[in-house]
Amino acid sequence: MSDTFEKVMELAKRRGFIWPTSECYGAVAGFIDYGPLGAMMKRRVENIWRDFYVIQEGYYEIECPTIGQEAVFVASGHVKGFSDKMCQCPHCNEYLRADHVAEAGGVKGASVMKSGELEAAIAPCTCLNCGEVLGKVAVFDFNLMFKTTIGPGSQRTGYLRPETAQGMFTDFTRLLRFYRDKLPFGAVQIGKSYRNEISPRQGMIRLREFTQAEAEIFVHPNEKNHPKFARYAGYTMPLFTAEAQEQQGSAVTTTMQDAVKKGLIANEYVAYYLALTHQMLIKIGVKPERLRFRQHLCSERAHYASDCWDAEVFSDRFGWVETVGIADRTDYDLKAHAQQSGTSMSVFIQYPDPKKVQRRRIIPNMGVLGKQYRQKAKAIFAALEHAEPTPDGADVTVDGETIHIPADLFEVRDEIVEIRGEDIVPHVIEPSYGIDRMCYAVLEQAYDEDSADGETRTVMRLSPAVAPVQVAVFPLMARDGLDTIAEEITHTLHARGILAEYDDSGAIGRRYRRQDEVGTPFAVTVDYDTKENRTVTLRDRDSMKQVRIAIGDLPDTICALVAGTFSFASLGR
RNA sequence: GCGCCGAUAGUGUAGUGGUUAUCACUAGGCGUUGCCAACGCCUAAACCCGGGUUCGAGUCCCGGUCGGCGCACCA
Structure with a gap:
C-alpha cells in the first residue's frame, strides 16, 4: 500500500x-x-x-x-429519514437495526413501527450477530443530526x-x-x-x-x-x-x-x-x-x-x-417546505399569449339560500360550485345527505376568461x-519527492492558484543592504495583494527547500548584482530554474504567474 | 459501538522493571557561507490520559482518548 x-x-x-x-x-x-x-x-x-x-x-x-x-428538518425529511431505529444486544453488545432484527424474525411491517411496538416485536427475536434471544431491550432512534435547544x-x-x-x-x-x-x-x-x-x-x-x-x-x-x-x-x-x-x-x-x-x-x-x-x-x-x-x-x-x-x-x-x-x-x-410551512413556493409563469378558456360559474342566491339552509348554507355554497346543474336545479351532497337545490336559487353563467399563466413549482x-475532501485531494496529489543534487527533495506541487504562500523573498546574505532590498520587495508585493514571505534564516538552499515543502511556487532572491542593476532572480519551484528580472517588473510578473495568465517557462524566452 | 494493532521532543526513532531517557533531522542564537537541505559552537524540546501491580513502571496489568485496519453504519 x-x-x-x-x-x-x-x-x-x-x-x-x-x-x-x-x-x-x-x-x-x-x-x-x-x-x-x-x-x-x-x-x-x-x-x-x-x-x-x-x-x-x-x-x-x-x-x-x-x-x-x-x-x-421535519420538512426536509432529516428528522425522520436521517435516523434509524437501533437496539443493542445485551449479550454481545452489538448495535443492530431494530427493524432488521424484526424482519429477520418474521415480523411484518417492522419498518413503520414505533419504538414501543418494535420493542415488543423484537423481544422473541434473535440477535443477528451472536444468535442469542434478545429479550427485553430498548429501541432508540439514532439520528445523524446533532441536536440542541x-x-x-x-x-x-x-x-x-x-x-x-x-x-x-x-x-x-x-x-x-x-x-x-x-x-x-x-x-x-x-x-x-x-x-x-x-x-x-x-x-x-x-x-x-x-x-x-x-x-x-x-x-x-x-x-x-x-x-x-x-x-x-x-x-x-x-x-x-x-x-x-x-x-x-x-x-x-x-x-x-x-x-x-x-x-x-x-x-x-x-x-x-x-x-x-x-x-x-x-x-x-x-x-x-x-x-x-x-x-x-x-x-x-x-x-x-x-x-x-x-x-x-x-x-x-x-x-x-x-x-x-x-x-x-x-x-x-420546495413541495415539502411549502406543505410544512403553508407558504406557496411556486413561480407564476406567464403564457406568451393569454389563453381564453370557457368557464361555467354557478352563482348562488345567497340571501335566499342562507335563510333557508342556515348552518348548512356554507357547505352548500361550496358544493354548488362543482355541481352539474340541470334545467330542473342541482343536486348537492353535504355530509352524506343529498339536497336538491331548485334552479331559481342560483344563476349559471357561461363566460370566457383569460388565463395569463400558471403557477409552477421549480425543479432544483x-x-x-x-470542500475538505477537495482540499485533501489537492494535498495528496501535490505531494511529490524528486531528486536534487543527489538529495531527496520533498515538494508540494500545489497550483499557484491554491498555494498558501505565493512567493518567497530571500536576501542571498542578510547584510550589505540585501536584506533591506528584499524587505522592500516583500512590501511592494504585499501592496499588490500577493502573499509574499520574507526569510533570511539559514543557507539559501535550505530556504528554497523549506518553501518547496509548503508548495510556494516562486522564490525571489536578492543578490549582489541587484545592487548594480536592480534585478533579482526569480526561481520556479517545479523546475528549480531561475531567470533574472527587473525589480520593477516583479509585481506584474508575479501576479500574472499566480493568476496563470502566463507560465514560468515562457519567461526565459 | 465491537475486534485486532499502535501511541517516546516539531518530525522520525532507540530503549528486556533499576542513574539525569538514545540518536538523527528540524527549530532558535552566534560565527562562517556569494544561489539549491554545507560547516562550527551554543540552546530549546518528549515517555497520550487515569488507575493498578512493584522498593522502583517509558517498559507489566486494567480503563479511557486518539490514530490505523477489519466488521457494522454511511437519507
Whole structure:
C-alpha cells in the first residue's frame, strides 16, 4: 500500500496545514483544525469556487445559520429519514437495526413501527450477530443530526444543519423576489455542516463538522436546457454511467452534447455542471487521470432525485472518493417546505399569449339560500360550485345527505376568461461540493519527492492558484543592504495583494527547500548584482530554474504567474 | 459501538522493571557561507490520559482518548 497518505498528513501536521483539534485535551474524532497554511489554502479553494458559481454563473451567495429550527428538518425529511431505529444486544453488545432484527424474525411491517411496538416485536427475536434471544431491550432512534435547544426557557428543539441546501429552500420566496420573479435563478452557500457520524475515519475524508459549497439552481420543470450550454457542449470527460457499472464496464470519454443526446445524462443542466465541476477540479490541481464522474445506480439514488452523479477523485489510500455530488432534486424540497410551512413556493409563469378558456360559474342566491339552509348554507355554497346543474336545479351532497337545490336559487353563467399563466413549482439542480475532501485531494496529489543534487527533495506541487504562500523573498546574505532590498520587495508585493514571505534564516538552499515543502511556487532572491542593476532572480519551484528580472517588473510578473495568465517557462524566452 | 494493532521532543526513532531517557533531522542564537537541505559552537524540546501491580513502571496489568485496519453504519 502506498504511504503517500501518511507522508502527506505528517507534512500537513508538521508545517501547519491540518492539526488534530483541541489536541492538548486529546483530539476528537471527526473534527480537525486548519492551521495557518491550511486555512489559507482552503480559502483559496473556496474563492475559486466563488469565481465559478458567483462570478461566472451569477448565482449570489447567501449565509444562513448553522442551527435550524425543528420544522425545517421535519420538512426536509432529516428528522425522520436521517435516523434509524437501533437496539443493542445485551449479550454481545452489538448495535443492530431494530427493524432488521424484526424482519429477520418474521415480523411484518417492522419498518413503520414505533419504538414501543418494535420493542415488543423484537423481544422473541434473535440477535443477528451472536444468535442469542434478545429479550427485553430498548429501541432508540439514532439520528445523524446533532441536536440542541434554542433559548433558556422554551427548550425549543434545534438541529445543526446536515447540509447547507435547506437555507436556499427556506429562503426561496425571498430569493424569487430578489431575482425579480423569473426562472432560472440560483443561490449558493459556503459553510459548515454537521453529521454525527457513527465512526468517522479516514482523516479529513469523513468529518463530523465539514465545509460544504452548495448551489441550488431553480429551473422550470420543462426547460432543463441550460441557456449557456454552448460553453461546455464540446467539453469532453470520462463518464461512468449506471449502465456501464452494472455491466462491469468502465468510464467512457464523451462530449457533454453527445451525453445529453444519447440520454446518458438526464439534461443539459446536469451535464453543464458536470463539465464545470471537471474544469474547477482541474483548476485547483486535481489530475485529470485521477478524476471521473460516476452516475448513481437506481438503488443508491434518493427517491426524489431524477439523476445524480458524483465527481470522484482517486486517492492512493482510499480509492475513488466521492467529492462532489450533482443531482436533479426535482421539486421534492420546495413541495415539502411549502406543505410544512403553508407558504406557496411556486413561480407564476406567464403564457406568451393569454389563453381564453370557457368557464361555467354557478352563482348562488345567497340571501335566499342562507335563510333557508342556515348552518348548512356554507357547505352548500361550496358544493354548488362543482355541481352539474340541470334545467330542473342541482343536486348537492353535504355530509352524506343529498339536497336538491331548485334552479331559481342560483344563476349559471357561461363566460370566457383569460388565463395569463400558471403557477409552477421549480425543479432544483444541486451541485454540492465537499470542500475538505477537495482540499485533501489537492494535498495528496501535490505531494511529490524528486531528486536534487543527489538529495531527496520533498515538494508540494500545489497550483499557484491554491498555494498558501505565493512567493518567497530571500536576501542571498542578510547584510550589505540585501536584506533591506528584499524587505522592500516583500512590501511592494504585499501592496499588490500577493502573499509574499520574507526569510533570511539559514543557507539559501535550505530556504528554497523549506518553501518547496509548503508548495510556494516562486522564490525571489536578492543578490549582489541587484545592487548594480536592480534585478533579482526569480526561481520556479517545479523546475528549480531561475531567470533574472527587473525589480520593477516583479509585481506584474508575479501576479500574472499566480493568476496563470502566463507560465514560468515562457519567461526565459 | 465491537475486534485486532499502535501511541517516546516539531518530525522520525532507540530503549528486556533499576542513574539525569538514545540518536538523527528540524527549530532558535552566534560565527562562517556569494544561489539549491554545507560547516562550527551554543540552546530549546518528549515517555497520550487515569488507575493498578512493584522498593522502583517509558517498559507489566486494567480503563479511557486518539490514530490505523477489519466488521457494522454511511437519507
